[in-house]
Amino acid sequence: MIIREGLVEAEVPDDHGVKGPGHRESGFYNAAQKLNRDTTICFLNTVRPGLALDAFGGSGIRGIRFDREIGIKTVIAENNPRSVSMIQGNVARNKSSCTVIQGDCESVMRDFLFSFIDVDPYGSAMPYIDSALRNVRNHGYIGVTATDLTALTGSAEKVTRRRYGAFLTVDDLKHEKGVRLLIRAVIERGAQYDRAAVPLLSFWHSHFYRVIFQVSEGAGRSDQLLEKIGTVNINGKDQGPIWLGNMESGEIIDSLNVPDHMKEPGDVAGFIRSLKNEDICPLFTDLRTVCSKLKTDIPKVSSVIERLESMGHIVARTHFSPTGIKHSASCSAEEIESAVRSN
Numbered sequence: 001m002i003i004r005e006g007l008v009e010a011e012v013p014d015d016h017g018v019k020g021p022g023h024r025e026s027g028f029y030n031a032a033q034k035l036n037r038d039t040t041i042c043f044l045n046t047v048r049p050g051l052a053l054d055a056f057g058g059s060g061i062r063g064i065r066f067d068r069e070i071g072i073k074t075v076i077a078e079n080n081p082r083s084v085s086m087i088q089g090n091v092a093r094n095k096s097s098c099t100v101i102q103g104d105c106e107s108v109m110r111d112f113l114f115s116f117i118d119v120d121p122y123g124s125a126m127p128y129i130d131s132a133l134r135n136v137r138n139h140g141y142i143g144v145t146a147t148d149l150t151a152l153t154g155s156a157e158k159v160t161r162r163r164y165g166a167f168l169t170v171d172d173l174k175h176e177k178g179v180r181l182l183i184r185a186v187i188e189r190g191a192q193y194d195r196a197a198v199p200l201l202s203f204w205h206s207h208f209y210r211v212i213f214q215v216s217e218g219a220g221r222s223d224q225l226l227e228k229i230g231t232v233n234i235n236g237k238d239q240g241p242i243w244l245g246n247m248e249s250g251e252i253i254d255s256l257n258v259p260d261h262m263k264e265p266g267d268v269a270g271f272i273r274s275l276k277n278e279d280i281c282p283l284f285t286d287l288r289t290v291c292s293k294l295k296t297d298i299p300k301v302s303s304v305i306e307r308l309e310s311m312g313h314i315v316a317r318t319h320f321s322p323t324g325i326k327h328s329a330s331c332s333a334e335e336i337e338s339a340v341r342s343n
């Protein structure tokens, strides 16, 4: 069937995924990943890198969108021959100038010098991270999508330990801890090569995590990043290690260059701008947890925020939970409880 996404039309399998991770099949296309592609396009349009690699082509929609919507010169790699034919058809259908390469993306990463590498495999991104970190141009970018959420949230304890060397409990904070675990894993891999991977845009949506990093050479820079990795104690349990530094780049968010065709109310730009709140503090407070301790109903989140702001704190919603708030370090647990009680 033919679908339309952004300014691109593509042929994709009839039974493609609309919700959740979708089936693994040639010409793979998952509509639930549109936000992933839209945010990436806004990001790329802001930083304007040189040559980009869509390392896991599927239907080719991602790379073709980079080319057709924002004019980024793009190579699309794909190792499944049937998917490659579909990608070539979609490139022609959209009069795109993307170069399509049939083969293993890791060898493509070695053969060219890319300024942006998009790593969007099935499941864990970790098997491909070393290649992306080592081969991207100095000060270039890598976009990492992870769908191995059972491992990253700690719900598959052994896999979390084996793949990420971490321990996490599954609770209201699980997705923020999961994104921070992914960031830590990428930073540590980069540090092995004296390459500092700084997270610039990080979020959770549906069944995936997405983080875009800037990768720069420098042992000193890597050491500085490693200093912001640590454990957290939640409900008496030491968890992590996870990344405890900033997850977003205020500079990029403030200078976001949204392509005209994406400027609609309730659009992706609003979502990206809201991510700035995530750096008010590491790990949000979920009012659901507070209220279950206080044995009270959850009040309107906006009222609690207003109350805490009137006490002089910086407070905002988080995208990780509809009942979560981010707040400045000045705001104590007692003040949050009192704001909840007064509503």
Ligand SMILES: C[S@@+](CC[C@H](N)C(=O)[O-])C[C@H]1O[C@@H](n2cnc3c(N)ncnc32)[C@H](O)[C@@H]1O
Pocket (backbone or CB within 6 Å): 026, 027, 028, 029, 030, 033, 037, 055, 056, 057, 058, 059, 060, 061, 062, 077, 078, 079, 080, 083, 103, 104, 105, 106, 120, 121, 122
């Ligand atoms: C999750 S899909 C990619 C979806 C696509 N990026 C999008 O936004 O719609 C993963 C794709 O990568 C391909 N693939 C898996 N391993 C690969 C490898 N080592 N090199 C190149 N392609 C690979 C699979 O055949 C599949 O089409």
